[in-house]
Amino acid sequence: MRTALYPGTFDPVTMGHVDVIRRGAALVDRLVIGVAINRDKGPLFTLEERVAMVEAECVKLSKDVDCEILVHPFENLLIDCARDVGAQTIIRGLRAVSDFEYEYQMVGMNRAMDDTIDTIFLMAEVKHQAVASKLVKEIARLGGDISKFVTPAVAKALKAKFA
Numbered sequence: 001m002r003t004a005l006y007p008g009t010f011d012p013v014t015m016g017h018v019d020v021i022r023r024g025a026a027l028v029d030r031l032v033i034g035v036a037i038n039r040d041k042g043p044l045f046t047l048e049e050r051v052a053m054v055e056a057e058c059v060k061l062s063k064d065v066d067c068e069i070l071v072h073p074f075e076n077l078l079i080d081c082a083r084d085v086g087a088q089t090i091i092r093g094l095r096a097v098s099d100f101e102y103e104y105q106m107v108g109m110n111r112a113m114d115d116t117i118d119t120i121f122l123m124a125e126v127k128h129q130a131v132a133s134k135l136v137k138e139i140a141r142l143g144g145d146i147s148k149f150v151t152p153a154v155a156k157a158l159k160a161k162f163a
Helices: 015-025 047-064 078-084 097-113 133-141 152-162
Strands: 003-008 030-036 068-074 089-094 118-123
Touching: 003 015, 003 078, 015 030, 015 047, 015 089, 015 118, 030 047, 047 068, 047 152, 068 078, 078 097, 089 097, 097 118, 133 152
Parallel strands: 003 030, 003 089, 030 068, 089 118
Antiparallel strands: none
16 A cells, blocks of 8 residues: 655645645555644644644545545654654645755655655645745734635634634
């Protein structure tokens, strides 16, 4: 069984994330969405809220793709999480050249720790390339329209946080 891990903080999950999940699921038999705890980022949503949002989006997606999609919270090294879930591949989404520079370094470090796990980069669709969770949160906080960037359920959750 081909298994891949798509990690991120998903604070919140955006249409760009959903796009990468959908396309990543087409490449493997089992896709694990790793929701990182990452206390350094100071997420808006709790781990439980982020996991629930990602799970809700994946339930919808799993009906459209022939792939098992699971959500797995983690706080250890990415490479250790990949081993924990039996992933042979890590999927990373890219929006811009600046993303690639950081990701390139991460791949090198991960390969040094375990050269049996490969990384695949998926570019976000053009309409989602500017979408970043940080910017979506800022727009929502200031009362802007986020409907192009997140699903209705996520928009509702963001509005509730900033109410």
